[in-house]
Amino acid sequence: MSHWQQREGGGFFAIWLIRTVGLGLGRRTARLLLWPIALYFFLRRATERAASRLYLARVLGREVTNRDVFHHIHMFASTLLDRMFFLARGERDFQVEVEGLPALDRWLDARTGVLLLGSHQGSFEALRALGQRRPDVSLRVVLDKQKTPALTTLLEALAPDVGAAVIDASLGGASVALAMAEGAAEGGMVALLADRGHRLEVSRTAPFIGTPASFPVGPWLLASALKIPVVLCFGIYLGGNRYRLIFEAFSDGINIPRANRAEALDAIIAHYAARIEHYCRVYPFNWFNFYDFWQEMDGAHAAATSAPPPVQHADA
Template sequence: MTQPASDKAVWAQRPERSSMPVLRLMVWLSLTLGRRVSRLVLYFIAAYFVVFAPSAKRASRTFLTRALGRTARLPDGFRHVLSFASVVHDRVYWLRGCFDLFEVKISGEEHIANLRAEGRGIVLVGGHFGSFEALRVLGERHGIQAKMLMYPDNARMVTAVLEAINPALADSVISLGRPESILHAREHLAAGGCVGILADRTLENANDANVRAVPFLGEPAPFPLGPFRLAAMLRAPVVFMAGAYLGGNRYHLHFEPVLDFASITAQDRATAITTAQDRFVDLLQAHCRQTPWNWFNFYDFWHDTPR
């Protein structure tokens, strides 16, 4: 059921700052001119948003000041937006299977390999951090089919353009909020697949039972419990995933175990869920400090409340 506007978080109420013609133009330039030349346009796009998106600029400065441990300056904000633009731009090439364009380092691959050897499905939890599409590199190596659990209404125009690039994208998404969502996720995990979900953004009120305030970069922030309740329901192992963009054509994929719900009893489930969430937030915080330009929540993550 769709939530009324009054119950949705601020980030969910904001219109997308883009247009279909501009997005299609960028895709055409990317595929026609190649990655190196078309990347030049990103600098103008980043400059535009730094100048004409004041609320996003303030949110970026607030986050970067926390993550860097010093006052963020204008060049920091520009680098933050440019990293976001670069990751979005590179999705075109990931989706086209142009993996040879990138230099990718993988840490923690053994965690995935061990679970795969046991024939187990995996719940990958990440944040709006770096590139989820870079996971396709690991999928190619291990024969993993990863499906993303997501709200389909978010970034509809971008998704439409990317589906035009690679129609298989539609098959890699399981829409949340539908009666059959859990069944599809369970079937995919039972077949040894992976499902990914982003666990750093919530639609609910900060006082809702589905949200928990967890210390994050110096102050409690609202994080959704839903992703970990879902993993507990599916009795699946949870692995943290972050695909950090390091500039140029370099990416670094990180995989770290969070918690395996297969052995958790019903009476211990609530405690295990909060333990898993704490572990996720700790890992996300560490990566935000290590490569802060990769966290792409351009709103006041700590203080925004539903309107």
């Protein structure tokens, strides 16, 4: 399958700069820096620009302009900046609407443990707002620390308690499964993203915005092993300082029988992909998989990655 390799543009220096300016001068001042930063990446990162254009053409169903692509990149930059503020200050800088909380509360109240599955839409960090609403329940997030060393350093510096609760996906399947099981056994929440696979990871295809795409099977095998309720979660960015945290009941417990494992996985992943597609269509500029998700860039890459004409700022 096509896989994604993280490139932390700007690395540690960019993270240090945003952290210093953001926390020192405030979010409003830091957001002003996003315009030149987003423009820089729009001009310099041809592969990501092409991937954005191809995705937006699918989901918008029209010709994609440079303004659209720039807006997409700027939205992504905004959520990265806000990640820092969520970690350092919780939700006090934001207006966070919560939808579907009863779908989650019934399992949290029962202390069964809950698996939260999200996607690379909006900000998964908006889940931190849930901690102020349910301080009685722990949250552990699966994160590959080796893929994003600069952001991992930021996480551990701004919120040591949150960093300590991260389950490092790079440690391997057995260690991750054990840590997730321990979190669930305490009646807490364990969370991970299920839409992006890595090299050599087993995947299945499912219909997604008009064309089959590959999705990793690992999250669903973990869900089947944990035998706990599964709730989908999306931290949608609405612009400015507004987020919408959405919870959807997905399953009382995933069961993948050995006898027809492939068919069961296909049905589960197709259901998950359909829900992601729904939110892509409602909030198209919140999808942040800037790589060849449908493996279609060979023919379109040359045209899409050519030097773009001047771009106008888009509202965010």
